[in-house]
Amino acid sequence: MKAKNAETPDSSSAAEIFKWVVTFALLAAAVVGNHLYSDMSVVIRAAGVIVLIAAALGVAALTVKGKAAISFAQESRMEIRKVVWPSRQETMQTTLIVLAVSVVMALVLWGIDGIMVRLVAFATGI
Known part of the structure; x- marks a missing residue:
């Protein structure tokens, strides 16, 4: 109750x-x-x-x-x-890893986009 x-x-x-x-x-x-x-x-x-x-x-x-x-x-x-907050070193390492992965993914997506543009251009005859 x-x-x-x-x-x-x-x-x-x-x-x-x-x-x-x-x-x-x-x-x-x-x-x-x-x-x-x-x-x-x-x-x-x-x-x-x-x-x-x-x-x-x-x-x-x-x-x-x-x-x-x-x-x-x-x-x-x-x-x-x-x-438990991360130390400065852990924060810097994590930040650098995130930046590196972001750059790699940007390059991979740029490459895939370039390939797709060429494939579409080839398929459509442009």
């Missing part, structure tokens, strides 16, 4: 909707305020927009989807720490 959600569905969904409305209202205020106060200094407007976006992100982080996104980001960061 799912006893995890102890709140009533109506109150939690209403609260979630309210949080998302506040989030989008803050983002809209950032856009509209930036437009309305276009005669003010760019630094002041940028600071206002940054503050409103930070507030919108803060409110969004309180929602269920926001908490899930934060949890996902934290788990992703932990997984990235587990990755």
Whole structure:
């Protein structure tokens, strides 16, 4: 059974909707305020927009989807720490191998194309 959600569905969904409305209202205020106060200094407007976006992100982080996104980001960061990154030498060797194979394949395809053009020209009498 799912006893995890102890709140009533109506109150939690209403609260979630309210949080998302506040989030989008803050983002809209950032856009509209930036437009309305276009005669003010760019630094002041940028600071206002940054503050409103930070507030919108803060409110969004309180929602269920926001908490899930934060949890996902934290788990992703932990997984990235587990990755064994190649050394500079391994990266250079792999890059050179890829370049060499690309050049060889380009030459092979160029040769096949030349042969096919000659065969079609021979077959059609051009």
